[in-house]
Amino acid sequence: MDFIDLRSDTVTHPTPAMREAMAKAEVGDDVYGEDPTVNRLQEMAAALMRQEAGLFVASGTMGNLAAILAHCGRGDEAILGDKSHTFYFEAGGISALGGVPSYQLPNQPDGSLAIEDIQSALRDPSDPHYPFSRLVALENTHNRCGGTFQTPEYTRQLCDFAHAHGLVVHLDGARIFNAAVAQGIAAKELTAPVDSVTFCLSKGLCAPVGSVLCGSKAFIAKAHRIRKMLGGGMRQAGILAAAGIVALETMIERLVEDHARARKLADGLKQVAGLTVDAGSPATNMVFLSLADEVTLNGLQVEEKMKANGVLISAIRERRFRLVTHYWIDDAGVEKTVAAFRQVLH
Ligand SMILES: *Cc1c(COP(=O)(O)O)cnc(C)c1O
Numbered sequence: 001m002d003f004i005d006l007r008s009d010t011v012t013h014p015t016p017a018m019r020e021a022m023a024k025a026e027v028g029d030d031v032y033g034e035d036p037t038v039n040r041l042q043e044m045a046a047a048l049m050r051q052e053a054g055l056f057v058a059s060g061t062m063g064n065l066a067a068i069l070a071h072c073g074r075g076d077e078a079i080l081g082d083k084s085h086t087f088y089f090e091a092g093g094i095s096a097l098g099g100v101p102s103y104q105l106p107n108q109p110d111g112s113l114a115i116e117d118i119q120s121a122l123r124d125p126s127d128p129h130y131p132f133s134r135l136v137a138l139e140n141t142h143n144r145c146g147g148t149f150q151t152p153e154y155t156r157q158l159c160d161f162a163h164a165h166g167l168v169v170h171l172d173g174a175r176i177f178n179a180a181v182a183q184g185i186a187a188k189e190l191t192a193p194v195d196s197v198t199f200c201l202s203k204g205l206c207a208p209v210g211s212v213l214c215g216s217k218a219f220i221a222k223a224h225r226i227r228k229m230l231g232g233g234m235r236q237a238g239i240l241a242a243a244g245i246v247a248l249e250t251m252i253e254r255l256v257e258d259h260a261r262a263r264k265l266a267d268g269l270k271q272v273a274g275l276t277v278d279a280g281s282p283a284t285n286m287v288f289l290s291l292a293d294e295v296t297l298n299g300l301q302v303e304e305k306m307k308a309n310g311v312l313i314s315a316i317r318e319r320r321f322r323l324v325t326h327y328w329i330d331d332a333g334v335e336k337t338v339a340a341f342r343q344v345l346h
Pocket residue numbers: 058059060061062064085086139141142143172174175200202211
């Protein structure tokens with residue numbers, strides 16, 4: 001049975017064009033810098049981000065980790081949001097492997113960090129009690145805050161503030177292209193001012209594996225060594241990069257369709273008694289909703305019954321769900337999902 005899979009945009013399979021490009025990819029040993037397909041992907045990514053250089057990495061987690069380890073020495077502090085992916089979902093890697101402590105600031109409801117909060121988190125470098133404040137991490141779109149996005153204006157403001165105080169800015173842009181198309185702008189407007197950015201090829205862009213970390217040439221040279229240290233130096237990785245190239249060439253603009261379907265899904269679910277869609281959801285390709293008090297089923301029970309109706313969803317808390325639209329969800333899938341919820345709850 002073919003399920004309608006709304007658990008995440010990471011479940012996307014490669015498209016037929018990607019499989020063909022992978023089969024035909026020209027490859028070499030990328031640890032020697034000799035894989036032409038990886039090199040081409042890295043150049044394309046850097047140009048799209050308006051950064052000097054790119055580095056193909058195994059995952060977004062590896063990209064963020066390599067970036068923060070390249071920017072920070074042991075004991076340097078990274079300022080990040082308390083709902084950020086790096087704080088929440090990356091197994092504490094920056095601290096465990098890099099000796100980088102984090103200063104967690106409350107994410108605003110839209111996923112941003114308040115500049116005043118960053119200001120008050122800054123350490124006095126002359127006081128030996130403190131770690132050195134070194135880096136601010138921003139996330140765009142913001143996963144745990146609802147797939148919300150930041151504007152170019154905010155990004156520039158944050159970077160200007162950070163740079164004026166001797167900090168660098170790393171952007172976790174796992175879904176940066178969702179943030180860009182949602183605003184009708186090019187991604188580079190959101191990435192040019194930051195010191196480094198990671199984005200995922202393996203989410204809404206449908207490639208099977210990989211992310212690209214971008215930044216200055218000197219930064220990427222450091223990150224390259226750290227990637228090797230982390231075990232991420234891959235050999236004929238052009239097989240994977242080939243799918244990434246197809247993703248960058250053909251899958252960015254169409255993300256607007258995922259956003260439109262997320263809206264359609266939210267509108268449909270608002271009509272189902274027993275469900276409350278979050279105000280303002282969706283901002284991009286994620287719909288957040290909760291079970292109303294009168295519903296006697298819990299989240300896991302709803303999840304199971306939805307599966308029996310051919311729809312995969314995952315409860316993110318006891319009575320709360322995140323539904324994510326992507327390339328493999330069409331209009332019929334949206335309609336079937338709304339009908340399945342109605343069936344399960346009544
Ligand atoms: C998915 C995601 C990551 C990590 O990417 P992986 O490839 O799954 O390691 C990092 N940040 C955000 C915001 C994400 O959504």
